Amino acid sequence: MISKDKHHVLKQLPGVDHLMVLAMNDPRLQETPVSVIKTAIRRVLKQTRQAILSNTMEQCNQEQILTHVASLSAEIIAPRLRPVINATGVVLHTNLGRSLLASNALENITTIAGGYSNLEFNITTGKRGLRYDAVEQLICELTGAEAAIAVNNNAGAVLLCLDTLAKGREVVVSRGELVEIGGSFRIPDVMTKSGCILKEVGTTNRTHARDYENAIHGETGLLMKVHTSNYRIQGFTKTVPLKDLVTIGQKNHIPIMEDLGSGSLIDLSSFGLGKEPTVAQAVSTGADIVTFSGDKLLGGPQAGIIVGGHDALDKIKANPLTRALRIDKLTLAALEATLSLYRDEKKALKQIPILRMLTIPFETITTRADRMVTLLKNTLGSKARVATADLSSRTGGGAFPEVRLPSRCVTITAPGMSAARMEKAMRNHTPAIIGRIDNERFIMDPRTLQKGEENIIASALRIILCSG
Numbered sequence: 288m289i290s291k292d293k294h295h296v297l298k299q300l301p302g303v304d305h306l307m308v309l310a311m312n313d314p315r316l317q318e319t320p321v322s323v324i325k326t327a328i329r330r331v332l333k334q335t336r337q338a339i340l341s342n343t344m345e346q347c348n349q350e351q352i353l354t355h356v357a358s359l360s361a362e363i364i365a366p367r368l369r370p371v372i373n374a375t376g377v378v379l380h381t382n383l384g385r386s387l388l389a390s391n392a393l394e395n396i397t398t399i400a401g402g403y404s405n406l407e408f409n410i411t412t413g414k415r416g417l418r419y420d421a422v423e424q425l426i427c428e429l430t431g432a433e434a435a436i437a438v439n440n441n442a443g444a445v446l447l448c449l450d451t452l453a454k455g456r457e458v459v460v461s462r463g464e465l466v467e468i469g470g471s472f473r474i475p476d477v478m479t480k481s482g483c484i485l486k487e488v489g490t491t492n493r494t495h496a497r498d499y500e501n502a503i504h505g506e507t508g509l510l511m512k513v514h515t516s517n518y519r520i521q522g523f524t525k526t527v528p529l530k531d532l533v534t535i536g537q538k539n540h541i542p543i544m545e546d547l548g549s550g551s552l553i554d555l556s557s558f559g560l561g562k563e564p565t566v567a568q569a570v571s572t573g574a575d576i577v578t579f580s581g582d583k584l585l586g587g588p589q590a591g592i593i594v595g596g597h598d599a600l601d602k603i604k605a606n607p608l609t610r611a612l613r614i615d616k617l618t619l620a621a622l623e624a625t626l627s628l629y630r631d632e633k634k635a636l637k638q639i640p641i642l643r644m645l646t647i648p649f650e651t652i653t654t655r656a657d658r659m660v661t662l663l664k665n666t667l668g669s670k671a672r673v674a675t676a677d678l679s680s681r682t683g684g685g686a687f688p689e690v691r692l693p694s695r696c697v698t699i700t701a702p703g704m705s706a707a708r709m710e711k712a713m714r715n716h717t718p719a720i721i722g723r724i725d726n727e728r729f730i731m732d733p734r735t736l737q738k739g740e741e742n743i744i745a746s747a748l749r750i751i752l753c754s755g
């Protein structure tokens with residue numbers, strides 16, 4: 288039963304048409320498209336009716352409704368995908384867009400996507416060309432592989448390789464390497480989707496060469512090694528090196544594949560990152576196929592790169608699934624530009640943002656942290672306690688999971704405001720500022736801050752802490 292009072296209030300609600308006329312004359316809504324205003328009015332009226340019926344609102348006036356329409360319209364119009372400030376210190380942050388592109392990659396996207404290009408046209412012969420040719424030679428040059436192809440992402444690359452090389456047959460994988468990556472990429476599931484039969488060997492902590500050898504029979508299609516990107520098995524462990532797997536495969540005429548996951552083109556161990564095989568090292572073992580991501584340690588656009596021998600790559604290129612996973616021209620433009628930087632390792636380390644952030648010297652970080660502390664102290668005065676703390680940054684993106692990169696972070700505490708509330712207020716600022724909480728302090732790591740972002744942070748904190 289709706290009470291008489293509620294009935295009365297509901298009846299007083301203005302209609303859509305009436306509100307529309309008011310909204311069109313409202314100075315706050317002059318630039319707003321009519322379709323957006325209409326959507327906002329309908330939603331506000333619906334919410335208001337519900338609020339009245341559930342007793343959370345006793346009366347309503349036209350002015351309030353219009354104010355709601357104006358703010359909801361602004362919300363509807365605001366882009367959903369927008370820039371954020373990453374102060375977490377996680378360099379390849381999976382939730383915050385993973386890799387950042389180098390400026391030459393951004394420029395090349397503008398050049399290629401803003402006009403016509405030879406995407407599928409051979410300028411020399413005047414005939415149809417292949418989009419895959421744009422990066423194949425460059426990838427081969429950098430990895431030492433015979434052939435290569437770039438597709439939509441590494442998950443797609445793995446699916447495509449399994450489908451091409453082992454559909455309907457068994458794929459032998461160590462139990463210690465049955466990886467799950469965030470976003471529901473799981474080796475056993477990809478195996479099922481590609482029509483392969485997973486043949487698990489060994490145990491979680493130890494797998495021997497004989498485990499692979501004993502698993503091989505007439506129905507074996509592929510021996511596969513998967514990089515344990517986001518975890519480490521420690522203690523009493525044993526894995527079979529790719530090189531030994533290649534020997535077993537060659538003896539039995541079975542192809543070998545490694546999913547490297549992140550796949551670095553540069554040995555980063557001298558920068559305090561772990562000793563991981565580079566793509567070129569994996570290729571040099573003689574493996575038939577190696578796959579890796581374009582937007583993890585490579586620091587390029589989202590892509591999956593498959594390198595290997597002519598035999599395997601020819602089959603992959605002819606697979607109809609390749610068309611479904613094909614790379615688009617924006618990605619291709621960014622990928623070619625990014626890869627070209629690797630011809631000079633020093634240039635790559637300097638110009639590819641991901642590599643630059645991972646290899647910043649500690650002294651540079653401390654200088655930046657100190658400068659930020661001065662700026663924030665000057666801006667916030669007695670409203671906050673600003674200090675530094677020696678904590679660590681992480682690579683993220685499922686690479687070097689055990690590595691902690693030493694960093695000097697800026698910490699903020701404010702009287703009368705919990706760290707949780709500060710974190711939320713910073714997150715709801717435009718642009719959103721994403722930090723972390725440690726020991727009841729709001730923490731920002733200079734490692735992942737881009738040029739000029741310190742000033743935005745200072746102004747955000749001033750609004751949050753000094754406006755009350």
Ligand SMILES: *Cc1c(COP(=O)(O)O)cnc(C)c1O
Nearest residue numbers: 440441442468516548549580685
């Ligand atoms: C990240 C990762 C993938 C998936 O790569 P995407 O580029 O995210 O599709 C697959 N395998 C491994 C081992 C990975 O680390």
